[in-house]
Amino acid sequence: MDADCVHHIEILARDGESVTREFVTKYGFILFAKRSCSFANQWVLKSRNVIFMVTQSKLFHHAQQIESKIQDLIDNDDFYLVSTELKYKGTHKTESGSFKNCDEIDTVNNVALKVKNVRSCLQRLNARGATILKEETTIVDDLGEVDIAIVKSCVGNVIHTLLNCDRYKGAFLPHFNIIPQNHACEKADSDIVNLTHFDHVTFACEVGTSSAVLRWYEECLGLKRFLMNSDEDTDDGFVINTTDIGLRLKAMEYWHCAETGITAAHQSDSVNTIKFVIAEALPDQGPNQVATFLTEHGGPGIQHIGLHTPDIVTTVSTLMRRGVDFAEPPYTYYTEIGKLEDIEQIGQCVAILETNGILVDMEVDREQDVKESGRSNVQESTRGEQSGEQSGKDGHNSKRYLMQKFTKPLFDKNTFFLEVIHRSGATGFGSGNITALWRSVQAYMSSQQKPSVTMSS
Incomplete structure (x- = not known):
């Protein structure tokens, strides 16, 4: 797909x-x-x-x-x-x-x-x-x-x-x-927002239903499971279980060999593959953003959509200037062990990323992820060439990484929001960013006096 x-x-x-x-x-x-x-x-x-x-x-x-x-x-x-x-x-x-x-x-x-x-x-x-x-x-x-x-x-x-x-x-x-x-x-070029395509859609689901959702999309629409990063367990999915987050994530995308007919009409139309992410709270957890979504939305549904941009710094700064409200990352994010080194390795400026609240994650063990999710290196290379997002396309490094940031809820309840995401060779989701991004949304929701507080955005 x-x-x-x-x-x-x-x-x-x-x-x-x-x-x-x-x-x-x-x-x-x-x-x-x-x-x-x-x-x-x-x-x-x-x-x-x-x-x-x-x-x-x-x-x-x-x-x-x-x-x-x-x-x-x-x-x-x-x-x-x-x-x-x-x-x-x-x-x-x-x-x-x-x-x-x-x-x-x-x-x-x-x-x-x-x-x-x-x-x-x-x-x-x-x-x-x-x-x-x-x-x-x-x-x-x-x-x-x-x-x-x-x-x-x-x-x-x-x-x-x-x-x-x-x-x-x-x-x-x-x-x-x-x-x-x-x-x-x-509008002038400085006011244009460069959002190019849908990167992923995330479903908020009931506890214990992620396997059934995954199976439905595999059987009915021909999607295939892929591992989001090297920390993910094949059966359990990517699990975050900390004092403030209890979350299970699983992801899927269109399998090129599936015979469903759900594919672009022409190969030249290919930009990247849309991904579907399933999010569920862990059993016996306290208040969390997935449970909040289910309550305020009245049941499972689309919690957020990731929109791709080739230049996240310019895009996020432009969106902020236009009045978009973002959920900011934890203030300790940029001082975490190894984070400064990661940012320097990909040639980004720490001060600029911190000013705009943009998160960075390196992609590691990619070959193993590809093997475990059933995709060949040849297919991955072909897709990368089609997307124009090969490793090192920025010219100053050959690292695979992604950068992300969440908006605050778009409507008057804590339900749907958007994510701005930039990929440079990375095909999955960085484990560090998943934790930081969801923690930033959790912190925002926890700061609200009432779950249904009206958002200005």
Whole structure:
């Protein structure tokens, strides 16, 4: 599943205009398409190969009217609104036994994937017992046609729209109005945010469910487990068990030999492989960010998305200047044993990284990781050449490393946030950064007086 295989990711928002405005003004996205119908308004935002679709429902929110509106959506042929339908079906009971109003939260729940053949994908999914929300159909307008279907993931309210856009000449999807861009009004180069593609999507899941989630994606969508770093156990995953963090992580990506049809239409489209990360709290842990997500989101779902940038220092500093709020790393991070040496080895300036709160991790034992995850060195080399992120591409070193930073939650609850990530040859996730990044988010959440505190970002 190459990065270009993610057609778009959908955000369900109570106030779509506000979310759209935040992405444009703070994150530097371009509003390039939109549509309105009887059930919803939708806005499409783009930064290079990163495309978010924001959906705001027009449904009446009174509880007694929900069921009839769901039926209207089921009878309606508008494939773009299944996320809204699922949102209403996905209401959760509170401790008092009453249903939590699904419209109390914003959520990110649809990772739309490009495929070569929608029908063959559905055959595989049906054979494995997956829940098909919408069977294959073809959507047509004056610019061509798109084959489309929708499947429900095993993770909470997450769904996957499957799309074959080979016969469509438009900029996005049929029936969306493309917004002309006035290039004369573009911001200065110093204000442009360079986010190039989706690097990974992280699911927050219930305790003890990571193996089942991994198995579903392997069997249904042809993804394959890969070890995130040299410290990971094949069975247990990468485990952080300290006084302040109890976390298990497992990761997967598209396996090039899988016969699912979920791949970029053309090899030249390849940028890198999108990764899916499963995060679950360890049993009998105290309050933590995964448990907080599950509580405030009303169940499992997409906790954060990593966006790749080729220049994280410029990108993060630009985002900060635009008003994006980040979760800062522990103040001791840059004085940890070996950290100064690592930063110097890759030719970065410690002061600049510290000023911007950017974390660095070297990738070690990569050959062993590749062997254990079932990938050959030849395939790794080929993928590196395609991505343009080979070791030593910066010219001043041959070290494999990555740099990262988390934003604070985007919505008014401690649920979804973004991660900015830069890779230089590294394909996994550094163990030191995982700990530091999650600790920074944990520290932010612990500082809040109330779990549902409103975020300015």
